[in-house]
Amino acid sequence: MANLLVLYNPACGAGIAQKVFEKAVLPHLQDRAPTVVSTTHAGHAGEVVVDFLREKPGPLTVILGSGDGTLHEIVVALYHAKLSSASQISVVLVPCGTANALYWSTFPPPEDSPSTLPSLESSLDLKSSPYLKSLEVFVKSSTTPQTTRTLTFAVTSLLSQSDAASNTSPGDTSPTNTSIATVVASTALHASILHDSEALRATHPGIERFKLAAAQNIARWYNGRVKLYPSAGSAVQLYNPVLKEFQPVNTGEEGLLLPGPFAYFLSTVNVDRLESAFRITPLHSPGTAGQTLDVVILRPKRDKAIVDDGEGSKQAFSQRTMEVLMAAYQKGAHVDIKYGEDNLQAGDDHQGILEYFRCGRWEWIPEPHDNPAHLVCVDGEIINIAPSGRAECIATNTISNIQISIVA
Numbered sequence: 134m135a136n137l138l139v140l141y142n143p144a145c146g147a148g149i150a151q152k153v154f155e156k157a158v159l160p161h162l163q164d165r166a167p168t169v170v171s172t173t174h175a176g177h178a179g180e181v182v183v184d185f186l187r188e189k190p191g192p193l194t195v196i197l198g199s200g201d202g203t204l205h206e207i208v209v210a211l212y213h214a215k216l217s218s219a220s221q222i223s224v225v226l227v228p229c230g231t232a233n234a235l236y237w238s239t240f241p242p243p244e245d246s247p248s249t250l251p252s253l254e255s256s257l258d259l260k261s262s263p264y265l266k267s268l269e270v271f272v273k274s275s276t277t278p279q280t281t282r283t284l285t286f287a288v289t290s291l292l293s294q295s296d297a298a299s300n301t302s303p304g305d306t307s308p309t310n311t312s313i314a315t316v317v318a319s320t321a322l323h324a325s326i327l328h329d330s331e332a333l334r335a336t337h338p339g340i341e342r343f344k345l346a347a348a349q350n351i352a353r354w355y356n357g358r359v360k361l362y363p364s365a366g367s368a369v370q371l372y373n374p375v376l377k378e379f380q381p382v383n384t385g386e387e388g389l390l391l392p393g394p395f396a397y398f399l400s401t402v403n404v405d406r407l408e409s410a411f412r413i414t415p416l417h418s419p420g421t422a423g424q425t426l427d428v429v430i431l432r433p434k435r436d437k438a439i440v441d442d443g444e445g446s447k448q449a450f451s452q453r454t455m456e457v458l459m460a461a462y463q464k465g466a467h468v469d470i471k472y473g474e475d476n477l478q479a480g481d482d483h484q485g486i487l488e489y490f491r492c493g494r495w496e497w498i499p500e501p502h503d504n505p506a507h508l509v510c511v512d513g514e515i516i517n518i519a520p521s522g523r524a525e526c527i528a529t530n531t532i533s534n535i536q537i538s539i540v541a
């Protein structure tokens with residue numbers, strides 16, 4: 134049997150993880166005598182898991198009470214720890230955070246109507262709570278085999294100017310900074326919102342700071358270019374909203390080059406949503422994806438009505454961005470919103486306002502002087518591309534000898 138670690142972040146979400154664990158989690162584990170740790174500071178969760186594996190190598194189950202950010206810290210710590218023996222880690226998710234993207238993607242709310250969800254605090258019965266489904270599977274595993282879903286990692290690296298100039302293949306470069314997403318790696322609007330909302334935390338502690346940050350950035354364009362590359366088993370694919378299916382795109386060795394400017398650029402692994410109702414990559418089927426990234430992009434210049442880079446054009450396109458993002462809350466309807474025949478630039482035969490790709494790797498190469506285009510968000514962590522650098526993101530199932538799966 135795997136070793137068992139119970140780990141929760143008392144500061145995440147509404148700050149009720151300790152209460153949830155005392156009332157609804159620990160009573161189900163009494164006969165297993167787990168190690169129980171409540172985190173005391175940012176970064177602590179990663180330290181705890183690395184120390185635990187150093188002391189007790191071998192398969193490990195972590196019952197994790199947190200949001201996505203705490204799992205991100207654990208994954209990054211494991212990546213940098215470079216443990217000598219291989220480890221299989223199963224995670225039982227108890228969603229105590231703010232967004233809980235991985236949990237809600239694995240256990241979608243009943244009939245996709247999250248507005249009717251009871252609060253976590255009022256829903257602590259193992260058999261009926263929508264929040265305790267991963268725990269329920271784990272508890273049942275004493276009598277039935279445990280089922281798990283292997284996580285894909287989005288390994289996101291910043292490459293400096295000299296790395297970029299050397300033009301080597303992936304893995305040959307020495308990244309100046311690497312982080313790992315298990316949910317989202319983004320640039321452009323999403324990264325700006327995460328960046329600016331952090332600065333607003335002191336004055337606006339609630340989620341309204343995200344709305345304020347969105348309003349500050351919705352009309353901004355990000356200059357640069359993107360390259361998309363195939364995964365090991367499959368070509369780059371683009372979703373066709375007319376046929377309602379992904380279709381392969383010819384990329385050649387150089388990858389598929391997409392010139393900017395960009396309004397939106399976001400990729401996900403393991404999830405179809407970033408909050409219970411915000412299904413930004415709705416075509417991802419949790420548990421079925423291999424080593425691929427789902428990438429959603431808005432490029433204003435594809436719209437024929439956008440004739441220049443002026444403020445008027447930016448304000449006009451921000452309406453489209455808003456329309457697309459709001460439709461993501463309608464069961465992911467944004468992927469099927471199409472331009473009319475008169476709206477598309479000549480030669481562009483993709484009718485979706487959104488470009489929804491599936492690929493194995495992406496590169497984001499910002500214009501050197503466009504500072505906001507140098508922000509990259511990796512599961513909420515913000516990292517900065519050097520002035521003439523670029524970011525690359527690769528999907529993989531193993532990092533530093535570690536495989537992680539979700540009990541589901």
Ligand SMILES: Nc1ncnc2c1ncn2[C@@H]1O[C@H](COP(=O)(O)OP(=O)(O)OP(=O)(O)O)[C@@H](O)[C@H]1O
Pocket residue numbers: 142143144145146147172173174175176177199200201202203204206229230231232233234513
């Ligand atoms: N005892 C603690 N006090 C303060 N912060 C902590 C403590 N323990 C962990 N943290 C920090 O809390 C942060 C937020 O946690 P987490 O991301 O899991 O929750 P969230 O932000 O509420 O949810 P989500 O990421 O799903 O939106 C983590 O980045 C972690 O560094």
